[in-house]
Amino acid sequence: MKLIEVYKCLCDETRLRILHLLSHRPLCVCHFQEILSAPQVKISKHLAYLREHALVETQREGAWIVYSLPAKPSRELTANMKCLQDCCRENAVFTADLKRMAKALANCDGPLADCCKPKTKSKTGTAGRSTAKA
């Protein structure tokens, strides 16, 4: 019953918010920490849970790990992510998450993978890791 596994992943608020964010675009761990205002270990464990159940995939980018929805999602996941987007549209928590995501990404000068790079040769100088509070 693979469907149950999907629902088990969806029935925790942190995981639900993570998946909702990922339904819009891939993100790295530090972004989740910032957007959800949650400690690293909490984010990391929920991401591990999602990964173990094949609801997310990872790709290492240097020291950072980018999480995304699977390239070939199961039928159940596809259906539920679509349903989730429908349900989230008017939900304050989720829409606030999207705003924070936009803000977090705005603090990055470049594509996702770049936003977490150390500012050794950063163009603007203000860009840095998103975990570094301004």
Next chain:
Amino acid sequence: MKLIEVYKCLCDETRLRILHLLSHRPLCVCHFQEILSAPQVKISKHLAYLREHALVETQREGAWIVYSLPAKPSRELTANMKCLQDCCRENAVFTADLKRMAKALANCDGPLADCCKPKTKSKTGTAGRSTAKA
């Protein structure tokens, strides 16, 4: 976060099968026991859980209690029940449940509420409570 409550209800196999059955038609408790081959206490508890979270409604019919999806389901429930039906279509467990449901109802001579009535003035005489093993 009402959506979480819905997912919490969906993430147990017994509850999921109950909701799937109810998405087709109302049923009384004894039917669930027969269709799911589960003990009374187990069914009853999961139904109570669903009722507490407003995913099902009850209507007493004499000694029996008929469960059904709410007359005015929430947006989240509507979306997820539709999603569930999509996901279930080719699933062996759920399609088998539907077959058992048809069989259980066939053993009843009449509309749902009648199938659980004692055979005091039953027409055919063979019809009885669905819990009464043939």
Next chain:
DNA sequence: TTCGGATATTCCGCTTTACGCATATACGTC
């Protein structure tokens, strides 16, 4: 009122889960 059937509830044990702390691992830079 008593009885039997349908359903709900309580109590108990077991397993799972969520969380935080501390620590470990992986990577890039020097």
Next chain:
DNA sequence: GACGTATATGCGTAAAGCGGAATATCCGAA
């Protein structure tokens, strides 16, 4: 190599979930 940062994992604990046995409640019939 050492060091700092990003992320993961192990451990302990508190809470929640699930199942079953026993019991309680509700209802209709006699």
